[in-house]
Amino acid sequence: MSDETTALDETVLLERDGDIAVLRLHRPDRLNAFTNEMCERVIELMDECDADDGIRAVVVTGTGRAFCAGADLGGGGDTFVLENDPDTGGAPADQGGRVALRFYRSTKPVIAAVNGPAAGVGVTMTLPADVRIASDTARFGFVFVRRGIVPEACSSWFLPRVVGIATALRWTLGGKMVSAEEALAGGLVSEIVPADRVLARAIEVAREMTEGTAPVSVALTRQLMWRMLGAESPEVAHRADSLAVYLRGTSGDAHEGVESFLEKRAPEFPDRISAGLPDLFGDSE
Secondary structure, X not given: OOOOEEEEEOOEEEEEEXXXXXXXXXXXXXXXXXXXXXXXHHHHHHHHHHHOOOOOEEEEEEOOOOOXXXXXXXXXXXXXXXXXXXXXXXXXXXXXXXXXXXXXXXOOOEEEEEOOOXXXXXXXXXXXXXXXXXXXXXEEEOXXXXXXXXXXXXHXXXXXXXXXXXXXXXXXXOOOXXXXXXXXXXXXXXXXXXXXXXXXXXXXXXXXXXOOOOHHHHHHHHHHHHHHHHOOOHHHHHHHHHHHHHHHHOOHHHHXXXXXXXXXXXXXXXXXXXXXXXXXXXXXX
């Protein structure tokens, strides 16, 4: 990393490489096994990244030879025994799902640099990433049914949309360990690179997705693409697209984008995510 590193917590590190933030799972002695503390810290750091206009994209990776070995099984057979939600009396929120939804809601592109084995929540938390890049040492473990549980982290929604229902069923019903090569063939990852190149490559991709682009337009485009995966018809997308085009077309960004193109210079987009994003989906009603 070329810029500063801030040790905000022993389980998660936030690093900066210029305008790219790197969120690093940091329990190398436990292969970055996932804990409740890690869940809370990842969510907190993502909030900080979204609020910082100087950050254009987030790369998620792990320290050491693993990305994330899944849930920390140090609690033995009671690892997955949870108390009811005291507010509703129902099931408590799945912690992996909270992280996945936070990545999904990001206003910045999210790239997963899978530097080594990723099992359980270690793979499902990456499904809302916009790009997943695997090292040649990576393997992906959809091992839930082999532990007597079921896939979590909203993966019943994300995984079929990423790899297709047939592949999702084959991997999850069989509790498969998936090689990097099979993950590439199935569309789970976009490329495989040597282990010592995976983070650098992810940062390169992050810059490809953000250089010369309007941050607000990137955030809205990301929302539109993900949200429309669940739309009931293209008419829903047409309404959201029309509103977005109208609102962006009257913005300072649109004026700057056209003028800089005509003047053959790099754009300097004035709008900032921190000032707020238009509500394209009626969520504020």
